[in-house]
Amino acid sequence: MDNQEKLPPEAFDDVPRRHLSALLDTIVPASEDGTMLSAQEMDFPSYLLSQAADFLADLKRILVHFDDDFPDLPLAERVALVQTFAESDAQMFNALVFRVYDCYYQDDRVRTLIGARPGPPFPGGHVIIPGDLSSLETVKTRGKGYRR
Amino acid sequence: MNTSSNHDPVDVLIIGAGASGAAIAWNLTETRMRILCLEQGDWMTPSKYPTNSQNWEAQQFGAYHIDPNVRGLETDYPINNQDSPIDVLNFNGVGGSTIVYAAHFPRLHPSDFKVKTLDGVADDWPISYDDLDPYFLQNDRIMGVSGLAGDPMYPPKDLPLPPLPIGMVGEVVAKGFDRLGWHWWPSDAAILSQPYEGRDKCLNLNPCSSGCAQGAKSSTDITYWPQAIRSGVELRTRCRVREVTVNEHGMADGVIYYDADGHECFQKAEVVIMACNGVGTPRILLNSKSPQFPDGLANRSGLVGKNLMFHPVGVVRGIFEERLDTHKGPQGSCILSKEFYETDPDRDFVRGYNMQVARGAAGPLATAFQGFRTGDIPWGPGHHEKFHQRFDHTVNVLALCEDLPEECNRVTLDPDLVDSDGIPAPKITYRLSENSRKMLAHGLARGEEVMRAAGAKEIQKVDLLRSAGWHLLGTARMGNDPTRSVVNSWGRSHDVKNLFIVDGSIFVTGGGVNPTSTIQALALYIGDKIKENLANLFDD
Ligand SMILES: Cc1cc2nc3c(=O)[nH]c(=O)nc-3n(C[C@H](O)[C@H](O)[C@H](O)COP(=O)(O)OP(=O)(O)OC[C@H]3O[C@@H](n4cnc5c(N)ncnc54)[C@H](O)[C@@H]3O)c2cc1C
Numbered sequence: 001m002d003n004q005e006k007l008p009p010e011a012f013d014d015v016p017r018r019h020l021s022a023l024l025d026t027i028v029p030a031s032e033d034g035t036m037l038s039a040q041e042m043d044f045p046s047y048l049l050s051q052a053a054d055f056l057a058d059l060k061r062i063l064v065h066f067d068d069d070f071p072d073l074p075l076a077e078r079v080a081l082v083q084t085f086a087e088s089d090a091q092m093f094n095a096l097v098f099r100v101y102d103c104y105y106q107d108d109r110v111r112t113l114i115g116a117r118p119g120p121p122f123p124g125g126h127v128i129i130p131g132d133l134s135s136l137e138t139v140k141t142r143g144k145g146y147r148r
Numbered sequence: 149m150n151t152s153s154n155h156d157p158v159d160v161l162i163i164g165a166g167a168s169g170a171a172i173a174w175n176l177t178e179t180r181m182r183i184l185c186l187e188q189g190d191w192m193t194p195s196k197y198p199t200n201s202q203n204w205e206a207q208q209f210g211a212y213h214i215d216p217n218v219r220g221l222e223t224d225y226p227i228n229n230q231d232s233p234i235d236v237l238n239f240n241g242v243g244g245s246t247i248v249y250a251a252h253f254p255r256l257h258p259s260d261f262k263v264k265t266l267d268g269v270a271d272d273w274p275i276s277y278d279d280l281d282p283y284f285l286q287n288d289r290i291m292g293v294s295g296l297a298g299d300p301m302y303p304p305k306d307l308p309l310p311p312l313p314i315g316m317v318g319e320v321v322a323k324g325f326d327r328l329g330w331h332w333w334p335s336d337a338a339i340l341s342q343p344y345e346g347r348d349k350c351l352n353l354n355p356c357s358s359g360c361a362q363g364a365k366s367s368t369d370i371t372y373w374p375q376a377i378r379s380g381v382e383l384r385t386r387c388r389v390r391e392v393t394v395n396e397h398g399m400a401d402g403v404i405y406y407d408a409d410g411h412e413c414f415q416k417a418e419v420v421i422m423a424c425n426g427v428g429t430p431r432i433l434l435n436s437k438s439p440q441f442p443d444g445l446a447n448r449s450g451l452v453g454k455n456l457m458f459h460p461v462g463v464v465r466g467i468f469e470e471r472l473d474t475h476k477g478p479q480g481s482c483i484l485s486k487e488f489y490e491t492d493p494d495r496d497f498v499r500g501y502n503m504q505v506a507r508g509a510a511g512p513l514a515t516a517f518q519g520f521r522t523g524d525i526p527w528g529p530g531h532h533e534k535f536h537q538r539f540d541h542t543v544n545v546l547a548l549c550e551d552l553p554e555e556c557n558r559v560t561l562d563p564d565l566v567d568s569d570g571i572p573a574p575k576i577t578y579r580l581s582e583n584s585r586k587m588l589a590h591g592l593a594r595g596e597e598v599m600r601a602a603g604a605k606e607i608q609k610v611d612l613l614r615s616a617g618w619h620l621l622g623t624a625r626m627g628n629d630p631t632r633s634v635v636n637s638w639g640r641s642h643d644v645k646n647l648f649i650v651d652g653s654i655f656v657t658g659g660g661v662n663p664t665s666t667i668q669a670l671a672l673y674i675g676d677k678i679k680e681n682l683a684n685l686f687d688d
């Protein structure tokens with residue numbers, strides 16, 4: 001899933017963008033209070049072309065399942081249609097969800113909103129608290145706990 | 149195919165450059181013998197480890213997966229796990245599985261070496277904790293191990309580095325242990341809490357099991373190997389051994405292997421040391437058939453491949469109200485409890501388990517996708533609310549159980565499946581014993597208790613973790629009786645006096661802790677025994 005072949009932007013030309021956008025928004029819609037972004041705000045085409053090129057053909061096959069009016073339907077109706085698709089091809093749907101989440105949770109805006117550091121973990125890293133070890137004094141008073 | 153033999157003979161040939169192969173290579177350097185290690189994988193490039201990239205999490209589902217069947221690199225071999233509820237996990241490259249291990253680094257306990265004497269089950273080891281004691285310390289120093297001395301569950305021991313921070317996760321669950329009056333202790337880890345020997349300290353990145361870009365995790369490619377190579381050991385990568393060959397006297401005389409271009413080569417050697425782990429070693433021995441050894445090399449006991457032990461693992465997942473920073477800090481165990489480690493006659497099982505508090509792979513993608521698979525975090529409306537409840541709020545307690553040896557649990561050669569060089573793949577046949585089942589049930593119930601005591605608001609359980617074949621033990625066991633064991637008390641084959649085994653295959657019983665510290669201490673111990681006996685190494 002890394003070191004994938006990268007595709008040129010034209011590879012995305014025949015992907016119906018409105019359908020894709022609606023599908024992304026159905027899988028990860030914005031939060032009701034508006035703080036969390038919808039997946040349709042991600043640059044999914046760039047993600048797919050550079051990181052998941054082998055999924056492009058599957059994506060095109062998935063989008064064929066959704067009619068012309070799909071992008072204009074209210075969220076609840078889109079959810080019902082996507083659910084029907086999920087039940088008809090669980091494996092393909094699994095792969096789709098993985099790709100949508102992968103793109104979504106790599107986004108630095110999203111990462112900041114969920115309290116994760118933007119960018120790769122290395123070399124910035126994290127700081128964690130040492131933690132309270134004081135009760136180990138009581139643990140020690142239990143005496144030798146091993147057998148020979 | 150023609151076999152080429154264009155390499156000079158060597159004194160010692162080690163197969164496998166993982167935890168044990170590295171330790172024994174380093175140990176034997178002072179002999180000034182010509183030592184060669186053949187490794188099927190490559191050297192790793194830390195700057196290519198996933199944590200250098202924005203898409204680090206997705207890489208853990210692909211090229212850096214811990215399951216070789218999913219990873220499927222050229223350097224991997226397939227493993228047939230269909231007859232096992234636990235999948236074998238490993239890594240094949242310089243450093244072996246230490247490239248992906250979580251580096252939790254406990255030693256076996258003194259009682260683990262005497263289970264027959266103390267508890268009337270399985271067999272005693274032919275050596276004791278005290279025999280290995282100096283080697284544990286030597287290994288800790290070379291690897292770089294952090295921990296806190298004074299744990300009453302062990303004889304006194306020193307550790308080269310202070311403990312890693314236990315973080316909020318450790319602190320909260322420790323309070324649960326305290327409320328129940330149970331033992332707990334910060335975990336020993338082969339991860340640097342301070343700069344050490346030219347390596348920098350842990351940056352709390354989290355995904356240790358896809359390689360440590362910081363070099364803080366002690367994998368043997370950055371600990372033993374540089375020292376061994378400086379001292380003259382040759383390490384040849386992309387060399388996959390097919391079989392160990394024998395001469396007319398029934399002594400090992402070398403190996404046949406495939407090089408990077410798939411050429412079949414012969415390497416002559418005076419001594420052969422197997423270090424391919426508890427699955428890789430029996431695989432090659434079983435594949436080394438000859439008129440003297442029709443059932444596989446060193447297999448007159450019929451025990452090569454048998455008595456496979458894992459550590460069956462049950463998981464209790466607690467979801468907490470407060471944010472616990474679970475995506476920060478090493479993913480392995482931060483604290484543990486040995487409350488239920490030793491046999492208690494009031495329980496319905498013998499031996500015991502340790503409870504490890506672990507962050508696990510806790511990044512956002514892993515949280516969201518795992519939640520999708522278990523149905524806990526929906527896609528669509530409601531996704532964010534559930535995600536927020538779980539991300540950074542979920543803690544795992546693992547009950548890691550001792551598994552007793554049984555001959556029916558075994559590694560054999562798959563009749564059909566082969567690797568890319570055509571070498572038969574290992575087939576795993578394994579079932580959970582009644583004792584392990586009861587132990588797991590006990591561990592899961594205690595895990596739930598401690599999570600509740602720690603304040604978890606929601607609890608989930610995984611009765612038996614399938615992706616838990618981390619520890620591969622027992623398939624060429626040690627012992628004094630050649631009819632009941634494959635190697636003697638210092639790793640030498642009973643049947644082939646110049647063949648040694650130093651990996652987890654030689655464990656007689658598995659203990660209830662992660663094994664690598666003990667595997668490496670054993671390799672160092674065997675190295676010293678080889679040196680002591682050098683003048684009459686092959687005598688009866
Ligand atoms: C995901 C994961 C997490 C783990 N976490 C922990 C932990 O926290 N603590 C702990 O103690 N242990 C842990 N372990 C286990 C630990 O990694 C092993 O116990 C240890 O690495 C075993 O050492 P070894 O020398 O026996 O084999 P390995 O380290 O597996 O090395 C074997 C080497 O032999 C090579 N090899 C095999 N066959 C051939 C052949 N035919 N020709 C040439 N080369 C060959 C392989 O490529 C490999 O490099 C973990 C393992 C995994 C997979």
Ligand code: SF4
Nearest residue numbers: 350351353354356360
């Ligand atoms: S948490 Fe520490 S040991 Fe693990 S990968 Fe990060 S720096 Fe390395």
